[in-house]
Amino acid sequence: MPITLQDVAVRAGVSAKTVSRVINNQGEISEATRRRVLQVIDELGYRPNALARSLVSGKSSTVALIIPQITDPFFPEVMLGVENVARQHGYSVFLCNTNDDPQQELFHVDVLATKRVDGIILCGSRLNAEQLTDVARQHRVSILTSRDPVGSAVIGIPGEAGLCEITTHLIRLGHQRLAHIGFKIAEEKDRLSGYQRALRENGLEVDERRVVMVPRASIEAGRAAAKQVLDRAPELTAITCYNDLMAIGALQACTELGRRVPDDIAIVGFDDIPLASLMTPALTTMHVPRYQLGEMVMELLLRVIAADGPFEERLWIEPRLIIRDTCGARSNIRDSVA
Amino acid sequence: MPITLQDVAVRAGVSAKTVSRVINNQGEISEATRRRVLQVIDELGYRPNALARSLVSGKSSTVALIIPQITDPFFPEVMLGVENVARQHGYSVFLCNTNDDPQQELFHVDVLATKRVDGIILCGSRLNAEQLTDVARQHRVSILTSRDPVGSAVIGIPGEAGLCEITTHLIRLGHQRLAHIGFKIAEEKDRLSGYQRALRENGLEVDERRVVMVPRASIEAGRAAAKQVLDRAPELTAITCYNDLMAIGALQACTELGRRVPDDIAIVGFDDIPLASLMTPALTTMHVPRYQLGEMVMELLLRVIAADGPFEERLWIEPRLIIRDTCGARSNIRDSVA
C-alpha cells in the first residue's frame, strides 16, 4: 500500500538505486537528479521501509527496555534517561513490562529476539542467576541491577553498602533495636546483608524476628510487613526498608498503630523516589540518580552493540544518604542547636 | 549470523516452505516431517525473523505509544493498560516520549511510520488541531485526550464537565472567590471553561485575575502559579487546578505562605494520581481510571487496525469526584456530626 522506492524511481524517471543513493547521501549524484528525486519523494510522501532496510543491514535501530513494574515510581525517570539517549542515537525503544514474572520476562526476550532488536536493557530482572546468564549469553544485553553483578555489561546499585550505611546511621542516632523489611526476589539478599553487617559491626544481635521479606515492592506490602514486625517485635525503634515504597507503607502502618514517626520510631527508605520528599514526615532515604542511571544503561548498551562480540564492563553508581524527617536526625540537630 | 529458515530446511532435509508450514501450522504435513522439523528448530535454536515476515505480510505486530512526559505520574498506569492489552494480542509497543514538544512528537510519528508500526496511540498530544488531524489522516491512530475530540478514534476525558463539577462542589461548600490554575497547551481550554461555566451558573463573577495558565503540568509550575494568584488575589478561598501535580504544588505554596489547607483555603486537583491520596492533607480530586483508560485506547487501536479503512468511534470515560481533605468538605461533615 505505501509508496516504495520503486514508485519514486519510476515517477522520477531514474533507477531505484539512484533514489536509494539520494536518500542515503552516498555516491556522487548530479544536482539535477537529486533535486528531482527529492521533489518526487516529497510529492509522494515516500517513507523508506525500515523493515526492508533492517532485513538487509541486519540492524533494526531498535532496542528494548524490560522492566518488572512500570507503575513503580522508580522506573519512569530511568525510562526517560534510556529513551533520550536512545533517540539521540537513532534508536526506538520497545517497552516491556514483566509484572514481576520471570516467565513473562523470558517471553518478552523471546519475542524481542524474533523482532531482531539490536539490544536489550534489563532493569531489576526477576530472573535467577542461571536464566540471566543464559539471556546475557544469547543476546546483546545491558543490565541494571542491585544484585551481585551477573552478566558482562552491568550497572550496579550498591544495595549492600547502602543498607549498611543507613543502618549504621540509625545506630549512631542511638537506635539499638532495628528491623528490616526486605524484598524477596530471586536470590537477592544484598540489602538484607548490608543491614545485617551493620548490626554485626556495631555489636548488635542479628534477630530474625526483626526481619520480614515481602514478595512485592509496594506500599501495601510494606504496610503489611511493618504491622507484622511491629507485632512480633514491639520493642523496635527503627525500621529499614528495601525501598521507599515499602518505607511509605511502613509509615502508614505506624500511623495506624499510633506510633509517631520519628519520635517513637524511625523509618528509612531507599531510592529517593519523588514521593519520598513529599511525604509528611518527609522520608529519609538513599538517593539513587535514576535519570542518570537510565542514560548510563543505554550508553552501556550502545557499547555492547558496538563491540559486536565479547564485552565486559561493570559500573557502580554511588547513592547518597538524604536525611529528612523520618529518621529523627533533623530534630536531634535542632535540639542540640536549641 | 542467526539461524534462518533455510538452515533449518537443509538440516531437516526438506524445503523452506515446509518448515514455514510447520511453524505456521498451515497445510497438511505428515507427522513425521513435522516432528523432524520441530526437532531441528529446537536443536538450532531457530527464531523466525519478524522483520522478513513483516516485509511480506505488511504487518509488524508493533504499535507505538506517544506520551508527553513519561515522568508524569498520570501515565504509568495508562502505559500498563496499553501494554497488557497489546501483549495479549501479540503486539509489542514502542514507547515515545515527546517532552511536551510538538516537534518531537511529529518526529516520532515519522520514525514510527518508517518502522511500519501497525498503529499509534497518542496520549495527551501537544499537537495543534491541524497537525493532529493530519497525523490521524495519514496513520492508524487512537487518541486519548481531554480536549474536544479531534480525529476519528478518540477516548475523551471530560475536562469541561469535570471542572464544572469540582467548582460547583466548592461553591456549594460556601466558596465565593475561586481561582483556577490551568494548563496552557495547544488550544485546550476545556477545564478552564468548565471552571468558568460553574462560576457563571452560580452567579459569580469571572475574574481574570484569578486565573493563571502555566506551560508545564508539574508540581513546580503549580507552586509558582499558586503564589502568583495568591499574590494578586489574596481574597481567594479556593483553588481549582488542571491536575493533581499542580494542586500539590499549590498545596506547597499555601504551606509556604502560611495559609492552612483546608481551613484558610481549599484546593482541588484532577486525575487522582497515586500521590493524591498520600499527601497530607489528602487531596480532593476527580478520579480518572487510568489503567482502564490504557486498556481502552489500545482496544480502540485494535479496532482501528482491524477496520483497515475509514473508522469512527468516540468514547468518554466518567471521572468521579473523590472528596478527601483539601476541600474542607470532610471537616464540615465532621462538624455537623459533632
Added chain:
DNA sequence: TTGTACGCGTTATCAT
C-alpha cells in the same frame, strides 16, 4: 553519474 543483478528471510502461488 547511473543502472543491473542479486541477496536479506520469509510467505504465497502454483505445481507436483
Added chain:
DNA sequence: ATGATAACGCGTACAA
C-alpha cells in the same frame, strides 16, 4: 504432502 519460484522493499557489488 511437499517443492520451486516469485515477491516483499531495500542495499551492495559490480558494471556501464
